[in-house]
Amino acid sequence: MPLSDFAIHAHGLTKQFGQHTAVDRLDLTVPRGSMFGLLGPNGAGKSTTLSMITGLLRPDAGLVTVNGVSVWPDPTAVKAGIGVVPENLLLFERLSAREFLSYVGRFRHMTDESIDARTNDLLAVLDLESADDKLITDFSMGMRKKISLAAALLHAPPLLILDEPFESVDPVSQRSIRQILDQLLDAGGTVVLSSHVMATVEELCDWAAIMHHGQLLRHGPMSEVRAGQRLDDVFAQTIGSDALPPTRLDWLNTFAAEPENRSGAEL
Amino acid sequence: MIDWASARSFIPLKFRTITRTPQALIGLILGLLLGGGMAALGAFALWALRGTEHAELTLALSLGGLAALWLLGPLVLGGGEIILDIRRFGPLPLGRSTIGAGLLLASFVGVPAMVTLIAVGASVTHAASAPVAAFMxxxxxVFVVSVIVASRVVVSFMTLVFGTRFRAAATAVTMLVAISLGAASQSLVYIGQLVSLDDLRALRSIARWLPTSWAAESLALASADRLLPAVAFLAGAVVFVGALFVVWGRLLARHLEGGGAADPTKRRGPLVSPWMDRLVDRRTAAAWARGNRSIRRDPREWAETAAFIPLVLAFSLPALTVIRSASPRLMLVSYLAVSSSVAITTSNIFGSDGPTVVADAFPGDGFKSVLIGKTIPRMVAVMLLVALGTVALAVFTDGWLLLPVSLALITQSGLVAATAGIFVSLRSPIPLPDRVGSLAGNNAGCVASLVRVVTLFSINIATTAWAAPTLTVALLGRPLLALVPGVAMLAAAVWWYRWVAEVEGRRTANRVPELLAALSLRS
Structure with missing residues (x-):
C-alpha cells in the first residue's frame, strides 16, 4: 500500500524511561477508513505509543506520520487534523462543560455559531445536557471521559485517537459513542482506540494490533488477527498468559494450616 | 509563528478560571483590595518622600521585593501555569510560541499584575521631567515583563521537576501562606525596631546585583536623575529578559513534548523500615510507615503538617529579635507552639485518607495500632522541627541550661496534644473529599469547625497545666532541677497517650460501622 493510504504510519518508534524501554522499535500502520483496536495488558506501551503518535510525547527514535504528515517536525499541524482523548484527562477543571467546549472550539478557530451548534449536539448525544453548567472538577470519571471525547470530536477530525474511551462510561453512553464512531467511519474517517475490553474491540474494530512489553506481537485485519478464534483467546495466547502458572499462589491453599494469620486479637 | 487569536483567548480563560467559584471570587476581591491598597499606600509613600534618598531606596527595595514575590509566589500561591497548566493545551493545535504568548498575556490578569502595574505607574509619576518619565x-x-517571565521560568521548571503533586500542593499551601503572612506581620514591628537605614542601604547594595532587580534598580536610579547608571542597569535587564525568554521557550518545549514523564517501572524502597519494627509492633509500624509516605506524597498532608509553621514563627521570632537579651527562659514558650501544631495535625487523622479507614478496619484488629501509627508521624514531623527551632533559640539566647527541660516540655506537649487529637478524631471524624485541602475541609461544617476551635483551645490549656510543674521549677531559677518534674510528666504523658489509644482503639474496634457512617455522612 502507498504511504498515503495510511492514516498512521510508524517505523522504529522507541521510547525509554530510564532503564525501562516502554516502546521498542515499533512498526505500525493504520489504514485510512479503518476502526483500529490497539490491545495489550497494563504496561504494554499502548498509551506511550498513542502519545508519541499524537504529538504529546517525543520518541527517542523512529518516525511517525499522521495523514501523510511527519509528526515530530511539526506536531501543531498534525494536532489540527486529529481528535485525541489522552490517557491523562487534563481538563480545565474550573470551566463548565459548555465553556470548555467553547474554548476548545476557539483554539481550533471555529466560528461561535458552529461551536454553539456542535456543543448542543454533543452534549445531547453524550447525555451531558444536565451537566451543561456544572464545573468539570465536579464531574465523575465517566463524565470526564465523555467531555474529553466531545472536545476531540468538536472540529470533526478525520482521525480520532482514543485511549480507553469506554472506561468508566455507562452502557447507554457507550452505545451512543459507538454510534458516533460508526458515523465518523461511514464518512471516511479513521478511529484508533486502545481498550482492555476484548468484546468491544472485537465487535467494533476491523483492524487490530496486540502489544506486549513495548513490542507489536500481532497486527493486521481483525479476521487475520483472530484466525478463526475468539479475540480474548488470541490475546491470551499471544501475550502468553492463557492460564495461571500452577506454581503460583500456592500459599492460597494454606489457609487451613495458618489460622493465626487471621486472628482479630489486638496487640 | 504566534497565533494571536488563540493567544488572546488565554485572557478570558484565565479570568473565568480565577473567578468561577464564589471562594475564588472572594479571594480575588480581597486580594485586589489588599494588594491595591498596599500598592496605593506605597505610591503615597513615594510621593511623600520625593526628593529624598529615602524615596530612591524605597523604590529600589519595594520593586526588588515585588520581583522576589513574583519569583517565589507561584511556587506557593497556585498561580501561573498551575491555573493554566501547559499540558492541558497538549492535544490542541497550539504551537510553543502561541502558548507562551497566551500565558504571558494571561499573566496580566490577576492581583499580582495589578499590584505591579500600580507600583510601576506610581514610580513613573515620580519622575522629575518628561524625558525621565518616558525612560522610566x-x-x-521591562520590569513588568522581566518579573512575569522570570516567574514563568520558575514555575515551568518546578512543574517539570515536581509534576502533578507540586501543582496539587499549591492550592493547599495558598492558605498556609496567608496564615503565615498574618503571623509574620505580628513580628514586623519587632523586626522594624531592629532594622536601620544603613541595613536597608546594605540590602540594596546586595539586591542590585541580582538580575531580577536590575530593572527596578534602573527605575530607582532614574527617579533620582542618575540616568547613566540607570541606562546601564536597563540594558542589563533587557539582556536578562532575552535570556529568560530563551530558557522559558526551551522549558515550554519540554512540557509540550511530554518532558518529566515518570518511569513507570521505578521501584521504591520497602514500606516499613527495619528500625520501625524494632521500636513498635508490626501493625503499628505498618500504620506509621503508611503515615510517613502519606505525609511525603499527599499535598493535603503537607498542608496539615506545615500548618504549625506560622505558629512557630509567631512564638520564636519575637523571642529571637526583641526579647533575646531579656531572658533565655522565653525559649520555653516553644512548647506551646508544639501543642498547638500537633493538635492541628492530629485532630483530623481520618482527614485526607478517610476511605482507608476501611482498609484499617477490615483485618478486624483493634484500632490501637492504627491510632498510634497515624499520630506518630504527624507528631514527630512537628516536634523535630520545633526542637530544631528551640536549639536555635538556645544558641541565640545562650540558654543551653534550659535546653534539656525545654525538649522534655516539647515532647510531653506533643504527646498530650496527640492524645487529644486521637480523642477528637474518633469522636468527630471528618473525611476530606478528593481535591479538597485539609484546612478548607476543617471548615466544612460549622459544628465540626466549632469542635476544632474548642479542641485547640482546650489542648493549649491542658498542655499548660501539664507543663506547670516543670515550668514552675524552671522559672524559679533551677533549670536542671526542672528536669525531675519534666521527665516525670513526660513519663505520665507517654502513659496517658498509650492508655487513651488503648481505650479508644478498643471502643472503636466495636464501632467501625458507626465510624464509617460518620465519615460517609460528612464527606
Whole structure:
C-alpha cells in the first residue's frame, strides 16, 4: 500500500524511561477508513505509543506520520487534523462543560455559531445536557471521559485517537459513542482506540494490533488477527498468559494450616 | 509563528478560571483590595518622600521585593501555569510560541499584575521631567515583563521537576501562606525596631546585583536623575529578559513534548523500615510507615503538617529579635507552639485518607495500632522541627541550661496534644473529599469547625497545666532541677497517650460501622 493510504504510519518508534524501554522499535500502520483496536495488558506501551503518535510525547527514535504528515517536525499541524482523548484527562477543571467546549472550539478557530451548534449536539448525544453548567472538577470519571471525547470530536477530525474511551462510561453512553464512531467511519474517517475490553474491540474494530512489553506481537485485519478464534483467546495466547502458572499462589491453599494469620486479637 | 487569536483567548480563560467559584471570587476581591491598597499606600509613600534618598531606596527595595514575590509566589500561591497548566493545551493545535504568548498575556490578569502595574505607574509619576518619565516608562515595562517571565521560568521548571503533586500542593499551601503572612506581620514591628537605614542601604547594595532587580534598580536610579547608571542597569535587564525568554521557550518545549514523564517501572524502597519494627509492633509500624509516605506524597498532608509553621514563627521570632537579651527562659514558650501544631495535625487523622479507614478496619484488629501509627508521624514531623527551632533559640539566647527541660516540655506537649487529637478524631471524624485541602475541609461544617476551635483551645490549656510543674521549677531559677518534674510528666504523658489509644482503639474496634457512617455522612 502507498504511504498515503495510511492514516498512521510508524517505523522504529522507541521510547525509554530510564532503564525501562516502554516502546521498542515499533512498526505500525493504520489504514485510512479503518476502526483500529490497539490491545495489550497494563504496561504494554499502548498509551506511550498513542502519545508519541499524537504529538504529546517525543520518541527517542523512529518516525511517525499522521495523514501523510511527519509528526515530530511539526506536531501543531498534525494536532489540527486529529481528535485525541489522552490517557491523562487534563481538563480545565474550573470551566463548565459548555465553556470548555467553547474554548476548545476557539483554539481550533471555529466560528461561535458552529461551536454553539456542535456543543448542543454533543452534549445531547453524550447525555451531558444536565451537566451543561456544572464545573468539570465536579464531574465523575465517566463524565470526564465523555467531555474529553466531545472536545476531540468538536472540529470533526478525520482521525480520532482514543485511549480507553469506554472506561468508566455507562452502557447507554457507550452505545451512543459507538454510534458516533460508526458515523465518523461511514464518512471516511479513521478511529484508533486502545481498550482492555476484548468484546468491544472485537465487535467494533476491523483492524487490530496486540502489544506486549513495548513490542507489536500481532497486527493486521481483525479476521487475520483472530484466525478463526475468539479475540480474548488470541490475546491470551499471544501475550502468553492463557492460564495461571500452577506454581503460583500456592500459599492460597494454606489457609487451613495458618489460622493465626487471621486472628482479630489486638496487640 | 504566534497565533494571536488563540493567544488572546488565554485572557478570558484565565479570568473565568480565577473567578468561577464564589471562594475564588472572594479571594480575588480581597486580594485586589489588599494588594491595591498596599500598592496605593506605597505610591503615597513615594510621593511623600520625593526628593529624598529615602524615596530612591524605597523604590529600589519595594520593586526588588515585588520581583522576589513574583519569583517565589507561584511556587506557593497556585498561580501561573498551575491555573493554566501547559499540558492541558497538549492535544490542541497550539504551537510553543502561541502558548507562551497566551500565558504571558494571561499573566496580566490577576492581583499580582495589578499590584505591579500600580507600583510601576506610581514610580513613573515620580519622575522629575518628561524625558525621565518616558525612560522610566520603558524601564517599568521591562520590569513588568522581566518579573512575569522570570516567574514563568520558575514555575515551568518546578512543574517539570515536581509534576502533578507540586501543582496539587499549591492550592493547599495558598492558605498556609496567608496564615503565615498574618503571623509574620505580628513580628514586623519587632523586626522594624531592629532594622536601620544603613541595613536597608546594605540590602540594596546586595539586591542590585541580582538580575531580577536590575530593572527596578534602573527605575530607582532614574527617579533620582542618575540616568547613566540607570541606562546601564536597563540594558542589563533587557539582556536578562532575552535570556529568560530563551530558557522559558526551551522549558515550554519540554512540557509540550511530554518532558518529566515518570518511569513507570521505578521501584521504591520497602514500606516499613527495619528500625520501625524494632521500636513498635508490626501493625503499628505498618500504620506509621503508611503515615510517613502519606505525609511525603499527599499535598493535603503537607498542608496539615506545615500548618504549625506560622505558629512557630509567631512564638520564636519575637523571642529571637526583641526579647533575646531579656531572658533565655522565653525559649520555653516553644512548647506551646508544639501543642498547638500537633493538635492541628492530629485532630483530623481520618482527614485526607478517610476511605482507608476501611482498609484499617477490615483485618478486624483493634484500632490501637492504627491510632498510634497515624499520630506518630504527624507528631514527630512537628516536634523535630520545633526542637530544631528551640536549639536555635538556645544558641541565640545562650540558654543551653534550659535546653534539656525545654525538649522534655516539647515532647510531653506533643504527646498530650496527640492524645487529644486521637480523642477528637474518633469522636468527630471528618473525611476530606478528593481535591479538597485539609484546612478548607476543617471548615466544612460549622459544628465540626466549632469542635476544632474548642479542641485547640482546650489542648493549649491542658498542655499548660501539664507543663506547670516543670515550668514552675524552671522559672524559679533551677533549670536542671526542672528536669525531675519534666521527665516525670513526660513519663505520665507517654502513659496517658498509650492508655487513651488503648481505650479508644478498643471502643472503636466495636464501632467501625458507626465510624464509617460518620465519615460517609460528612464527606
Amino acid at each position: 516608562a520603558v524601564a517599568g515595562l
